[in-house]
Amino acid sequence: MGNKGPVTEFMLAHYKHFNAATLIDASEAYVKHISDGKKMLVSLAGAMSTAELGRSFAEMIRQDKVQIISCTGANLEEDVMNLVAHNHYERVPNYRDLTPEDEWNLQERGLNRVTDTCIPEEEAFRRIQEHIFQIWKEAEEKGERYFPHEFLYKLLLSGVLEQYYEIDPKNSWMLAAAKKNLPIVVPGWEDSTLGNIFASYCIKGELKTSTMKSGIEYMTFLADWYTENATDLGIGFYQIGGGIAGDFPICVVPMLYQDLERTDTPFWSYFCQISDSTTSYGSYSGAVPNEKITWGKLDTKSPKFIVESDASIVAPLMFAYILGW
Template sequence: MNKPISEFIEKYYLHFNAATVVDAAKAYEEQLNKGSKMLVSLAGAMSTAELGKIFAEMIRQDKVQIVSCTGANLEEDIMNLVAHSHYRRVPHYRDLTPKEEWELLEGGLNRVTDTCIPEEEAFRRLQKHIFKIWKDAEDNGERLFPHEFMYRMLNSGVLEQYYEIDSKNSWMLAAAEKNLPIVVPGWEDSTMGNIFASYVIKGELKASTMKSGIEYMAFLADWYTENSKEGIGFFQIGGGIAGDFPICVVPMLYQDLERTDTPFWNYFCQISDSTTSYGSYSGAVPNEKITWGKLDIDTPKFIIESDATIVAPLIFAYLLGM
């Protein structure tokens, strides 16, 4: 079988960060081959970077069993699905003046590095549909997690009229079709989280309709306990809460619940541009996680100090045999 990407990185990625890319990809593959499961965490703006083009296939081929992501990544994949043609790329973003940034705002364009998300076609298009789903659930006495509401919206078909990309390139659609478990810590700081809060403040929705972060941790604790017999790996794209939240489930189970038979994460890889010496948890070397009861002495550990938008697709391509 012709595998140009896999063969290329094995031939040329021989040292430093490049070699770690290959080592981490091979160890990921070994995890799956021995029956272990894998959590993938998505920080930053991976959905706006269109990681869904390859991550959706990872989900379809069972290369990931659970996702932890920011609220932004949860919603921005769907925004790209329904409003892609209205996005504007700004390659010269480093040269923009404050006045030019203001003009983008007035034009309803919210910038993420070199890409502007359209306010009306993305945020507001989702808002009118998700509000109805929130309200209907509340009226029926239901409480759901943020991702479950998104799944309900996708599975209802109300957005199909707006699709502007091939649906196979949406990782959220792939996840919804499989009912893939997702954890979304800190969802409240996303656009949809802000919108939900606005309805609560106006008295149109109850805060309790949305399940909380504590409930997400309890859900993750149950999922980890039920799925860790053959081990669970942790593949972290970027830093922040998307990674910090789920990795803590192990010490919580082991130390706080005193379930001393809880296994540690049995694979760890982080693609990061954070620096250790600044004291950031996202920049901490994997060995520091041993002291927090997250990783074992013998857990395979990899840290790739590079750009996730470049590295993650390469590793996924390797795993997909491309």
């Protein structure tokens, strides 16, 4: 690799075995994958935006180390919420000691807890809601339809939220992605807070469900994108956590190969997952990479890594390594 900053030098000096060694190997393979002119998909599960992954991930986007993202609706919106309401977030370091009454008191104060971090409902959601509704409504009146992430791109690029910014905007991965018009797929967006809000407007008759493009349309978009961008090299798959953010996009390859009978479709050409899930009880999130070979997702020769650790610790370290920090 090229430049090596102090974080990278520390990792090279100390990360010699076990998960730490896998982290280095996977990072080196990621760097080689990009250097070879191949493209990378990054999937975000969990609450990585609330964990402020944007502090490193935004730079990954700016430096073209990721070409497409798959994320949950929560990660999509929570990066924007952190951008506009960061000063109103509250940390609860003793979250393991909270009683049900303590939790109720947080709810009464409008604080929705994610592990040790409380998202301020009023400041976060309501600062966005008024403006996003106008964008939804304007699209509907023009007979236009967009994906969930495209509506948020319009919101961010309009500049209307700048009055609320409470962090350095360079630490917002969504803002970095919007400026590049980076493709994103957001499977299951409906279970997010903005998804619930959109549904409420539809129930009240103020919006039509058809204004929002669907998950099936995300899949057909991804199929076209993969076909156009994989060439004969394939696309890399870097998975943070498990769940639908990873399960949804990875199956586009067997769909193209088996269901559409495009037998020249290349497999995913790199795979790395950061997860602390196990394979017990049939966990998809904990499935080891070799299992994906049987589903027609990975080739026997695809570089495959699994780092069994906490993504909130590992992902920023890997991004730092890839960026040469």
